[in-house]
Amino acid sequence: MDLGIEGKRALVCASSKGLGRACALSLAREGAQVVMLARGREALEAAADDIRQQTGARVVTVAADITTPAGRAAALQACPDPDILVTNAGGPKPGDFREWSREDWIAALDANMLTPIELIRATIDRMIERRFGRIVNITSAAVKMPIDILGLSNGARTGLTGFVAGLARQVAAHNVTINNLLPGPFATDRLTQTALKTAQNTGRSVEDIMAQRQAGIPARRFGDPAEFGDACAFLCSAQAGYMTGQNLVLDGGLYPGTL
Numbered sequence: 001m002d003l004g005i006e007g008k009r010a011l012v013c014a015s016s017k018g019l020g021r022a023c024a025l026s027l028a029r030e031g032a033q034v035v036m037l038a039r040g041r042e043a044l045e046a047a048a049d050d051i052r053q054q055t056g057a058r059v060v061t062v063a064a065d066i067t068t069p070a071g072r073a074a075a076l077q078a079c080p081d082p083d084i085l086v087t088n089a090g091g092p093k094p095g096d097f098r099e100w101s102r103e104d105w106i107a108a109l110d111a112n113m114l115t116p117i118e119l120i121r122a123t124i125d126r127m128i129e130r131r132f133g134r135i136v137n138i139t140s141a142a143v144k145m146p147i148d149i150l151g152l153s154n155g156a157r158t159g160l161t162g163f164v165a166g167l168a169r170q171v172a173a174h175n176v177t178i179n180n181l182l183p184g185p186f187a188t189d190r191l192t193q194t195a196l197k198t199a200q201n202t203g204r205s206v207e208d209i210m211a212q213r214q215a216g217i218p219a220r221r222f223g224d225p226a227e228f229g230d231a232c233a234f235l236c237s238a239q240a241g242y243m244t245g246q247n248l249v250l251d252g253g254l255y256p257g258t259l
């Protein structure tokens with residue numbers, strides 16, 4: 001299927017690795033011009049080179065922290081008028097809520113709620129004028145199925161979800177859609193880091209923790225980031241214009257609800 005986004009401008013945040021990188025690759029494969037962003041320049045340039053080689057797409061890089069005003073300004077300077085916006089940032093640290101200070105909460109809200117809202121605010125009016133816009137927020141399956149040690153993530157991402165639910169209906173008439181992609185366990189660095197933390201806390205081996213996690217997933221495996229990237233590309237497609245305000249869980253069947 002031709003997704004109808006050839007030549008569209010895409011800003012993909014936090015995209016040198018993992019799920020963001022996979023979204024950048026899938027969009028580039030569909031012919032979008034992609035601006036990729038991450039803090040570490042080396043991994044970012046390597047990822048961009050790889051995507052250029054695989055797809056022949058025009059890829060621009062911005063080495064910046066998207067959770068800061070300066071980082072967002074740099075992103076928007078490189079891509080002032082995106083047709084496609086994929087918001088993403090690293091997830092907050094795990095732990096017990098008794099250990100978290102007000103500053104920890106502000107940092108989580110900044111990264112996983114206010115940064116996407118700021119980026120949407122800066123770009124959505126031009127999408128409305130052009131009568132085409134696709135916004136995808138990478139959130140977490142924890143929005144539907146909270147993870148106890150990830151309380152900062154549960155809270156901040158649910159705040160974003162509530163805001164977006166209202167805004168999506170305000171802009172739908174202009175062919176601007178806003179959807180959230182909710183990853184369950186995908187095989188990325190983030191997943192390994194979370195397993196390492198559990199290993200330190202429990203004394204169990206990382207292999208043991210990973211095997212037990214996979215056994216609990218109906219699909220019996222972790223997600224492949226490429227599967228996530230392709231779902232993102234579909235949400236950004238011309239064909240997905242009637243799908244908005246949704247929270248799409250990609251988790252191999254882990255979330256047990258009927259709806």
Ligand code: NAP
Pocket residue numbers: 013014015016017018019020037038039040041043064065066067088089090091092138139140141142183184185186187188189190191
């Ligand atoms: P990852 O493999 O660790 O990749 C994170 C990417 O984001 C890297 O490119 C990183 O590069 C970039 N990044 C992080 N913080 C940034 C910042 N402040 N500004 C700009 N770039 C930043 O993580 P992932 O697994 O793809 O996860 C992506 C998001 O999905 C996270 O919020 C995570 O919590 C969430 N999630 C993931 C899973 C999973 O199973 N993988 C499940 C649920 C939710 P630099 O470090 O160089 O900046």
